[in-house]
Amino acid sequence: MQDYNTLLLFSTASILLALAPGPDNLFVLTQSMLFGRSAGFKITLGLCTGLIFHTTIVSLGVAAIFQTSVIAFNTLKYIGAGYLLFLAYQAFSASSSKLEVKESVKLSSWNLYSRGIIMNITNPKVSIFFMAFLPQFTDASKGAITIQMFLLGFIFILATIIIFGLISMLAGAAGRLLTKSARVDRVLNILAGSVFAGLAVKLALIQQK
DSSP states (O other): OOOHHHHHHHHHHHHHHHHSOOHHHHHHHHHHHHHOHHHHHHHHHHHHHHHHHHHHHHHTTTTHHHHHOHHHHHHHHHHHHHHHHHHHHHHHHHHTSSOOGGGGGGSOHHHHHHHHHHHHHTOHHHHHHHHHHGGGGOOGGGSOHHHHHHHHHHHHHHHHHHHHHHHHHHHHHHHHHHTTSHHHHHHHHHHHHHHHHHHHHHHHHOOOO
16 A cells, blocks of 8 residues: 555645546536536536546556547547537527426436436546556555555545535535526526537547547
């Protein structure tokens, strides 16, 4: 197992990465504002389930396929981009509807949770990032590298849950105030749709390196 200083350094880096503006925390922010903090937490759990997937395939060496296979890389990213465009369509449709945001409660826990999973798993860059990031904090003299990688992945996930949980709480509180107005509700849905569309374009344009 890594020494205390290494784990502390990794934990600090993980928290800073979770705080840095990016697709995942922006996703949690917009969804929490629209659907409430509980929705944000469920999406966060979905995102972290995706991180378990990435940690596992990196630790077992499977993630290398996304670094070496253009077909695998592009297939995964286009699936993710397509899903984000679908979410954008839903958000824009809601903004033009007379239905109020209360209708969003029809989104089940599984629906919200699966959004997070799909959002995270279909981004091959996460696996490639983990392949570059996690090994920097491992040491062969400290034991099995695979176990060390899983430990680091667990710490990264814990940091993500804490930071994204805070984002969910703050954004959910702001959303409760803002969605009292039907006009603001429409604006938030348009904003969410724009975010989804922007993330879809960004994901579709990323290149394998």
